[in-house]
Amino acid sequence: MNRNLTSSPLGNNLLLRTDSYKVSHWMQYPPGTQTVHSYIESRGGLFSHSLFFGLQAYLREYLQTPVTLADVDEAAALMAVHGEPFNREGWLRLIEKHGGLMPVRIRAVPEGSVLPVHNVLATIENTDPEFFWVTSFLETELLRAIWYPTTVATLSAAARTTLLRYLEATCDDPQGQIAFRLHDFGARGVSSLESAALGGMAHLVNFMGTDTLAALVAARRYYDCDVAGFSIPAAEHSTITGWGRDHESDAYSNMIDQFGKPGATFAVVSDSYDIFNACARIWGDELKAKVVASGATLVVRPDSGDPAETTLKVAQILADRFGTTTNAKGFRVLNNVRIIQGDGVNLDSLRLCLSNFFHNGFSTENISFGMGGGLLQQVNRDTMQWAMKCSAMQVNGEWRDVYKSPVGDVNKASKKGRLALVRNARGGVQTVREEEALADGQVDLLQTVFENGRIVASTTFDAIRERAAIGVNQFVTSRAPL
Numbered sequence: 001m002n003r004n005l006t007s008s009p010l011g012n013n014l015l016l017r018t019d020s021y022k023v024s025h026w027m028q029y030p031p032g033t034q035t036v037h038s039y040i041e042s043r044g045g046l047f048s049h050s051l052f053f054g055l056q057a058y059l060r061e062y063l064q065t066p067v068t069l070a071d072v073d074e075a076a077a078l079m080a081v082h083g084e085p086f087n088r089e090g091w092l093r094l095i096e097k098h099g100g101l102m103p104v105r106i107r108a109v110p111e112g113s114v115l116p117v118h119n120v121l122a123t124i125e126n127t128d129p130e131f132f133w134v135t136s137f138l139e140t141e142l143l144r145a146i147w148y149p150t151t152v153a154t155l156s157a158a159a160r161t162t163l164l165r166y167l168e169a170t171c172d173d174p175q176g177q178i179a180f181r182l183h184d185f186g187a188r189g190v191s192s193l194e195s196a197a198l199g200g201m202a203h204l205v206n207f208m209g210t211d212t213l214a215a216l217v218a219a220r221r222y223y224d225c226d227v228a229g230f231s232i233p234a235a236e237h238s239t240i241t242g243w244g245r246d247h248e249s250d251a252y253s254n255m256i257d258q259f260g261k262p263g264a265t266f267a268v269v270s271d272s273y274d275i276f277n278a279c280a281r282i283w284g285d286e287l288k289a290k291v292v293a294s295g296a297t298l299v300v301r302p303d304s305g306d307p308a309e310t311t312l313k314v315a316q317i318l319a320d321r322f323g324t325t326t327n328a329k330g331f332r333v334l335n336n337v338r339i340i341q342g343d344g345v346n347l348d349s350l351r352l353c354l355s356n357f358f359h360n361g362f363s364t365e366n367i368s369f370g371m372g373g374g375l376l377q378q379v380n381r382d383t384m385q386w387a388m389k390c391s392a393m394q395v396n397g398e399w400r401d402v403y404k405s406p407v408g409d410v411n412k413a414s415k416k417g418r419l420a421l422v423r424n425a426r427g428g429v430q431t432v433r434e435e436e437a438l439a440d441g442q443v444d445l446l447q448t449v450f451e452n453g454r455i456v457a458s459t460t461f462d463a464i465r466e467r468a469a470i471g472v473n474q475f476v477t478s479r480a481p482l
Contacts, residue, residue, distance in 0.1 A: 014067055014102075015075035015091065018140045023084040026133035034129035035394035036136060037418045040146055041431075042117040043411060045384035049474050051157045052113045052121050053202050053464065054149025057222035059106075059455050062141065066100030066453065067091060087133070094131055101453025103128040104135060106142075107446040109421060112205060112464035114157070114471025117384065120419045120431045120446070122146060127452055129394075139388045147386035148195065151379045153202035156182065157468065159350060159371070160206045161475040166354040166364040169482055170331040177365050182350075183209035184229070185342050186376030199376035204228045204461075205468050209368070212376075225461035233259045234267035234301070241272050248273060249282045253290065262295030267340055269301040279314055283337070284321025292322075292336050299368070303343045308352040311341050315362050331363035342370030346378070358482050389414040420444040 011017060029036075042050045072091045079086035094100065108122035109115060124142060126135050163181045167174035184203045187196045193214055200215025201222075210216070210229035219228035235255055243251035252268060259266035270278040279300060283291065291298050300318065302310045315334070324332035341353060350371075354364055390402045391414060401416040420437040422444060424430045429445065437444050449457045 011062075012065075013071045013074055014062070014065070014141075015071050016078065017062075018137055020082065020084055022137050022140065023079055023086055025136055026087045026090060027085060029132060030393070030395050032396035033132045033393055034397070035125055035392075036132050036390055037123060037125040037392040037394075038135055038139065038388055038390045039120045039124075039415060039419050040122045040143060040386070040388045041120055041415070042150075043385035043387055044117050045382065047117065047154050047158060047384060047475070049114050049116050049154070049471075050121065050150055050384060051153040051205065051468055051471070052109050052115065052146075052150055053111050053153040053205055053468075054198060055106075055108050055122065055146055055449065056111060056455070056459060057149070057198060057201070057218060058141070058145030059450050060222050062145075063102060063138075063450060064453060064455065067095060068100055069095065071100075090131070090133070094134070097130070098128070098453065102134060102138070103131050103452055104138065104450070105448060105452075106450040107444075107448050109445055110447065110463075110467060111459050112467030112471075113445075114468060114474050115421075115429055116474075118431075119429055120415070120421050121150075123419055123446060125418075132393075136390065143381075143386060143388040147381050147384070148379070149198045149202040151383050151386075152199040152376060153205050153468070154384065155347070155375065155379060156203040156206045157472045158347060158475050159369075160472060162347065162351055162354065163364065166358060166482065170327075170329055170358060170363040171365045172327045172329060173365075179208040180230075181209075181364070181368050182207050183231075183340070183342075183368060183370045184212045184215065184375060185370035185372035187212040187214065189373035190376040195376065201228065203375060205464055206472065211370075219461050223459070223461035223464065228461055232265045232267060232299070234299075235269050237269055237272050237303075240269060245273055248278070249286055252278075252282055252287055256287065256290050256294055256296070256298075260291070260294030260296040260298075264296040265299060265338075266296060267299035267301050269303050271301075271303045271305075275302050275304070275310065276313060276317060279317040280321065284317060288321060297338055298336065299338045299340050301340050301342060301370075307341050307344050307349045308356045311339055311353050311367060312356045312360060312362075314339055315357065315366060316360070319362075327363055329363070330361075331358075332361050332366075333363050334366050338366055338368065340368045340370055342372070345369050345371045346374040355482060385411070387412075387414070391415050392418045419446075421446050 076086050076088050104126050106124045126132050159182050184200050190196045196212050197214035197218035200212030201218045208229050211231050219225040240251045255268050318337050322335045322337050327333055393402050403414045403416045405413045418434040420434040422437050422442040
């Protein structure tokens with residue numbers, strides 16, 4: 001085996017970040033092809049809307065880096081044994097003419113925008129007719145750069161909508177409580193460090209609680225955000241079980257000693273042996289006075305059992321031991337303690353837990369959730385039916401529509417023409433042909449963000465959050481009674 005065929009760090013070579021079949025596509029276009037125009041959309045799936053996010057991270061990390069002669073040599077050597085006809089002369093010409101930078105224009109909606117599915121979110125077309133084949137060559141990485149963080153951001157936004165619905169019904173200060181209701185526990189349950197960074201960052205568009213440190217690094221690097229999320233001291237099972245079963249109370253007491261300061265918050269996983277005994281006898285009896293005297297808020301974490309049943313029983317025990325205060329909306333708020341459920345959390349179990357609390361008179365402010373694999377890993381490209389398709393080509397100076405319309409699945413029919421996104425007379429958004437938008441004097445919501453190897457428009461994490469907060473109320477997660 002010749003390991004030198006791929007000697008650069010994984011992901012550094014743009015020519016090797018595509019699908020194998022893309023390598024031969026430069027030979028397959030109609031004679032006279034000059035420009036290829038493609039677009040990205042969610043064709044439906046689990047959600048009614050998408051929260052667009054993640055493009056700038058990709059542009060900063062990858063697309064400003066020029067292709068080099070070493071990249072071409074590396075790709076040529078690999079393709080020679082892989083079985084694909086590599087366009088060596090084309091890439092060398094691109095280096096000569098453009099310094100290895102991509103001669104493409106990418107237009108997209110502002111990140112943080114919440115838009116109905118089935119609409120164009122981004123377009124890409126080449127700016128130099130000599131390199132018409134570059135547009136589609138970039139599909140693999142451009143689509144991946146958008147679908148994953150946008151899907152996670154959308155999932156997180158749907159969770160926020162559900163949580164806010166229950167907070168508004170049961171809490172005196174729903175807007176003040178929402179930011180830390182859903183915490184990212186997903187770093188260990190995701191497929192890669194980069195996925196943790198991108199997915200964790202996408203979640204932070206909607207919330208401010210995370211244990212995924214890579215997301216903080218990414219938000220700082222790609223969106224100029226100093227600190228995008230926060231956490232609290234928390235126990236894991238080994239820091240409790242390491243004391244031994246007979247000293248479970250000592251382990252909990254140590255947590256109060258270490259972190260129980262006035263105004264502080266700390267979390268203790270309490271199901272290592274018997275969550276209900278821990279709440280009733282240890283926290284609610286033996287250590288109750290110490291918890292109260294500390295001036296801190298103890299967050300009890302169940303980590304097993306049916307989420308909806310377990311969290312309600314824990315709330316009932318803690319209410320009996322620590323007491324409650326009734327808020328202005330008539331719901332009980334635990335004194336001194338809160339609950340975080342971090343096991344088995346998804347959109348369905350989240351709603352069931354909240355519904356249980358609601359129907360038993362507990363405010364949603366009593367409980368937060370930690371979501372791991374359900375947030376960052378249990379999504380795929382089909383969750384929102386993502387696709388990037390060519391919709392127009394310029395051939396011998398004439399533009400032509402390009403589309404697919406498979407008889408076996410009408411949902412996979414693609415759009416035609418060079419596309420724009422405009423607001424219609426009802427205030428909603430609509431995908432139209434670019435020439436129609438220009439003729440009617442409409443403003444295209446797609447903005448040029450990248451052109452000829454350079455980012456030409458940037459945004460900040462704060463601006464993204466502001467856009468998302470305005471649009472997130474468009475999500476309809478359930479019309480069922482609370």
